[in-house]
Amino acid sequence: MKIAVCMKRVPDTATRLSFASDGTSIDTSEVQWVISPYDEYAIEEALRIREQHGDGTVTVVCVGPESSTKELRKALGMGVDDAVLATSDEPLDPIQTARALAAILSKRGDDLILFGRQSVDSQGAQVGALVARLLGHPFVNDIAAMAVTDGMIRIEREVEGGREVIEGPLPVIVGADKSLNEPRYPKLKEIMLAKKKPIETVPCDGGAPSLETIALTPPPPRPEGRIIGEGPEAVEELVRVLREEAKVI
Amino acid sequence: MKIIVWIEFSHGKVKSASLEALGSARTLAESASGEVIAVLCGPGAGQAASSMVTAGAHRIVTIEGESLSNSHVDAIATEVAQLATAESASMLFASATSVGKEVIALTAGSLGTAVAADCISISHEGDAYCIERPVYAGKAILRQKVVSDPAVISLRPNYGKQVEREAATVTDQQSTADSVLKRTGFIEGSAAKMExxxxxxxxxxxxxxxxxxxxxxxxxxxxxxxxxxxxxxxxxxxxxxxxxxxxxxxxxxxxxxxxxxxxxxxxxxxxxxxxxxxxxxxxxxxxxxxxxxxxxxxxxxxxxxxxxxxxxxxxxxxx
Known part of the structure; x- marks a missing residue:
């Protein structure tokens, strides 16, 4: 089994954002970078499949600045075999990212490619689908369970009211959701080994964008709220304002 | 200008989020004397379409057929992309529900463009469209110009406005797309009934x-x-x-x-x-x-x- 996992580094979700003076980006000087949380589920699932099958390789593929090697090392520390980084210092739109990933993946011929269901920064939930179309592979996002046997994949995904079961032959591209697994913490020994694992850097060619950024701004402030009161005695007034002021019920 | 809106339905009922996207498309089309085409794919499309003839579309296209009945959404996206190409659509709309995001992303991929995803506003700026979308889960608002042709846009639920207009004409097509992956079962329970x-x-x-x-x-x-x-x-x-x-x-x-x-x-x-x-x-x-x-x-x-x-x-x- 040859498996690729596409990952992105993002600011830690506990960070308060500060905005850069160019008006189109965030100030990254104080940012704590992490592997996008859904991508960690994708990495963990790839490792489990490799372990269950007793052979195969797991490669992480990433588009980003040179400094992303730090997050790639974290993935290698979890047990991933090697990494490929398409270096780009410029921000890319989803189709540019997808083209850069597809350029790498099309030369590899993976049996299975995993993404996180979406990145937690731009939240477009689309790069996996775009790559799938560029490579001509089927794509299923938001997967809650999966199993691979004899070149076939069985997927469960959560939809309204339950789980849909989807089956078919590999190669397939999937987007991992949270309920898929519990990602492992790297062990010290693995972290030491990860330092020697290869990270290949390649040039990034994303082509022309579909979307051009004009501005990135803080959200408009919420109108000042108020405390209605304390305890159950305040409920009558709450119901009144919800009906008469907010008009939401 | 032609705008294609992909409409989501389940158990014969059209999603209100899709009707909001349709309403927004109609409002945009009226400011540019454009045409709005709603497309519904899959078993029951015809029946679902009959409930929304006055919801803002000029035309409604329903696509049904054996190949869509147990296919994954891959096949639906292929149908929508084919329609967009056949109609030379300049814009594609969908509501950013979880299935909607998947369908519109696959459709965009077929057309070689990105999605302006989960937008909360769309406006004209010269001859281009500008969108606003929350990023970092709403910690920031990103304003972007859509430079692809067609422009592919998904709208956040509860942000568009439904409209009521004259009745649309409805045409039916048979599906030709298929998908490698098949839906083979359904497990009741676990997930909530309402998205x-x-x-x-x-x-x-x-x-x-x-x-x-x-x-x-x-x-x-x-x-x-x-x-x-x-x-x-x-x-x-x-x-x-x-x-x-x-x-x-x-x-x-x-x-x-x-x-x-x-x-x-x-x-x-x-x-x-x-x-x-x-x-x-x-x-x-x-x-x-x-x-x-x-x-x-x-x-x-x-x-x-x-x-x-x-x-x-x-x-x-x-x-």
């Missing part, structure tokens, strides 16, 4: 609920209001609630008209995921909890006293 991102009212609970069984209080309140139940990350991580209920940057970003936060203190990543809700009610015994900073209305108190009272007061006024 959180589409709910108009959300009653959300956190650690203050003390134990999983106490979410019954919120279930009952949500039922009364016709809403859905959400949860904070802490209680999802503890296994009290399914992960599909999780609101926040690492869960779902929601924008209902009413969000009731019960026993949730308000971690940054939770606030990010819900602070674009129109009205926020916070009920928490800790007056210093960060949730009160984003709340429209707050009650400081014991939720186990406040919630039952709230339910009985609401019952009295709603019935």
């Amino acid at each position: 959180l991102t589409e709910a108009e009212i959300i009653v959300s609970g956190g650690r203050g609920l003390k134990k999983p069984e106490n979410f019954a209080l919120l279930e009952s309140l949500a039922d009364l209001l016709g809403g859905a139940v959400g949860a904070s990350r802490v209680v999802v991580d503890a296994g009290w609630r399914p992960h599909s209920d999780q609101v926040g940057q690492t869960g779902k970003t929601v924008s209902p008209k009413l969000y009731i936060a019960v026993g949730i203190s308000g971690a940054i990543q939770h606030l990010a995921g819900m602070s674009s809700s129109r009205t926020i009610v916070a009920i928490n015994k800790d007056a210093a909890a960060p949730i009160f900073q984003v709340a429209t209305y707050g009650i400081v108190g014991d939720l186990f006293e406040v919630i039952p009272r709230l339910e009985s007061e609401l019952k009295a006024v709603l019935q």
Whole structure:
């Protein structure tokens, strides 16, 4: 089994954002970078499949600045075999990212490619689908369970009211959701080994964008709220304002 | 100018989020004397279409056929992309529900472009379209110019406006697309009946609920209001609630008209995921909890006293 996992580094979700003076980006000087949380589920699932099958390789593929090697090392520390980084210092739109990933993946011929269901920064939930179309592979996002046997994949995904079961032959591209697994913490020994694992850097060619950024701004402030009161005695007034002021019920 | 709007339906019922996207498309088309084509794919498309002939489309295309009946959404996206090409559409719209995001992304991929995803506004700027979308779960707003042809856009549920117009003409087509992956089964249960991102009212609970069984209080309140139940990350991580209920940057970003936060203190990543809700009610015994900073209305108190009272007061006024 040859498996690729596409990952992105993002600011830690506990960070308060500060905005850069160019008006189109965030100030990254104080940012704590992490592997996008859904991508960690994708990495963990790839490792489990490799372990269950007793052979195969797991490669992480990433588009980003040179400094992303730090997050790639974290993935290698979890047990991933090697990494490929398409270096780009410029921000890319989803189709540019997808083209850069597809350029790498099309030369590899993976049996299975995993993404996180979406990145937690731009939240477009689309790069996996775009790559799938560029490579001509089927794509299923938001997967809650999966199993691979004899070149076939069985997927469960959560939809309204339950789980849909989807089956078919590999190669397939999937987007991992949270309920898929519990990602492992790297062990010290693995972290030491990860330092020697290869990270290949390649040039990034994303082509022309579909979307051009004009501005990135803080959200408009919420109108000042108020405390209605304390305890159950305040409920009558709450119901009144919800009906008469907010008009939401 | 032609705008194609992909319409989502289940059990014969068209999603209100799709009708909002259709309404927004119609409003945009009217300012540029354009045409709006709604497309419904899959078994029951014809029947679902008949319920929305006056919802803003000039034309409705239904695509049914054997190949779509047990296919994954891959096949639907292929049909929509083929229609977009055949009609030389300049824009494609869908609602950013979870299935909608998947269909529109695959469609965009077939057309070699990206999606302007989960937009909260669309406007003309010269001959280009500008969109605004929340990123970092709403910690920032990104303004972008769409430079692809066609422009592919998904709209956040609860942000568009439904319209009523003259009746559309309806044409039927047979599907030709197929997918490698097939839907082979359905497991009842586990996931919520109502998709959180589409709910108009959300009653959300956190650690203050003390134990999983106490979410019954919120279930009952949500039922009364016709809403859905959400949860904070802490209680999802503890296994009290399914992960599909999780609101926040690492869960779902929601924008209902009413969000009731019960026993949730308000971690940054939770606030990010819900602070674009129109009205926020916070009920928490800790007056210093960060949730009160984003709340429209707050009650400081014991939720186990406040919630039952709230339910009985609401019952009295709603019935």
